[in-house]
Amino acid sequence: MPISDTKARKALPAAKPYRIPDADGLYLDVRPSGKKYWRIRYFLHGKENLYTPGQYPQVTLKEARQQRDAVKHNASQGIDPKALQQEERDRSRRSQEDSFESIALEWWEKHQPRWTSHYAQQVKKGIEREMRPAFGSKNIRQITPADVLRLVQKVEARGAPSVAMLVRQWIAQIYRYAASTLRADHDPAAPIEGAVQRPPVQHSKSLAAEDLATLANQIDTKGGWRINAIAMHVLMRTMLRTGELRQGRWEEVDFMRAEWRIPGERMKMRRPHVVPLSKQVVELLQELHGYTGHMPLMFPSYRHPAKPMSNTTINKALERMGWQGRFSGHGFRSTASTLLNEHGWRGDLIEKQLAHMPGDKVRAAYNHADYLKERREMLQWYSDYIEAIMQGAAAPLVPARMRA
Structure with missing residues (x-):
């Protein structure tokens, strides 16, 4: 008599495995553990074989009978049902691996x-x-x-x-x-490819000299946490990208040479970059060393010191200072570039300090410190210039040999 779903559901385990037959070679194998498996007896090339559709009730009685019919049909055609089952398992595994x-x-x-x-x-x-x-x-x-x-x-x-x-x-x-x-x-x-249109590029705004002076004077009183204030002062005077500054490590700074050597893996163009440090920046970094010199990171996160400060920290500080919508951290680079160009500094020095990719990429790869002496003089001039405009004084003179 064929098995019913009720009989399969109510079958209890015994000390030894036992079978509840259905029909045409299908039966339910009840194990002492209480697990129940569907089994199908079939013959292939004159030899008896056993096929397992799955466990009850995950595989229902109806599904087990459908599999039985498929197994019997494949075996009658000389196709091994177990081989098909293994192929399906392999296909499923590959599907997961190739997700x-x-x-x-x-x-x-x-x-x-x-x-x-x-x-x-x-x-x-x-x-x-x-x-x-x-x-x-x-x-x-x-x-x-x-x-x-x-x-x-x-x-x-x-x-x-x-x-x-x-x-x-x-x-x-x-x-x-x-x-x-x-x-x-x-x-x-x-x-x-053309389904989404690139939004108009919003270039970082540059500040005029008087606005830069106002901002520079506000940093110490309104810039918040002193490490954040130092970060803005240094960013203003080095022309670095915010990410390059935030992830700075003390091992990269050489106070004796007054240089910050940033490895290529942290630069946008993937090339090492040497930043000559003005006297003002050296003083700022020496002060910073008193706060964070015992840690690898120069500018650690306030809440998570093992990580660098967030990429929004400087912009949020500027917002609190009243510069929201008017200026961002990246704008320090464009401001420096604009003001240096306006005062006649050579464009190749400015571009080199911005770590832009020059036309001769091969030469750049082997000469990452070129113009170092000239760039040092330029950044010292720029730091002196910022001090001058903060005090309402005239800009220092640009050496004639450095003019475009």
Whole structure:
């Protein structure tokens, strides 16, 4: 008599395994542990075999009978049901191993040593916060252009078009990597390249001399935590990017030479950069050393000292000082560039101090300290210039040999 679902459900374990038969070779194997497994007896090439559809009740009676019919049919055609089952398991395993998320993280691990730590964190957040919820567990071959379009439109709709463009670009790079390792044969991000438009570039605003003087005078009284105030003073006088300054380490500073040597992995252009330090900056860093010199980081986070200060710290300090919407931390670079150009300093010195990529990349790779003497003189002049305008005095003279 065929088994019923009620009989299968109420079957109790015994001291030894026992069977409850259904029909055509299907039966329920009840184990002493209380677990119940469906088994199917079938013959292949004249030999008896046993196939296990799964455990009850995860596999229902109806599903077990459907599998029995499929097993019997395949065996009658000379096809081994166990081999098919193993192929399906292997396919499922490969599908998990070739999920978008696993390959995206593999791509990230492979490339992040070549990136700055800030950019590597930015890409990691893009994978974890944007891509993973959208299609992280999907097999990478199953993702369509429509899937990618929905994701970038969702990001754009929340007011982050720049992030949407980056996400599409990163997805394209992930697929190029997957294709190079023979795990993908198409890039679903390619057809939607123009779906998100780049927003107008908002260049960092430069301050006029009188506004720079006002800001410089406010830092000590309104800049908040002294380490943040020092960070703004140093940023103002070195022309560094905020990320390069925030992640500074004491091992990079040579007080005897009055130099800050930043390794290439922390520079945007991936080349070492030597920053000559003016007397004023040396004094500021000596003061800072009294606060943080016992730690590796020069500008640690207030709440998490093992990490550098947040990328929003300086901008928030400027907002509290009343400069919201008028000026940002990155604006110190453009301000210095503008004022140095206005006073006639040679453009090649200014560009070198900004660590911009020159036309001759090969030469730059082997001569990262060029113009060091001239740049030292320029940055000392600029620090003296800031002191002068803070006091309402005239700007110091620019040496004729340094003029454009």
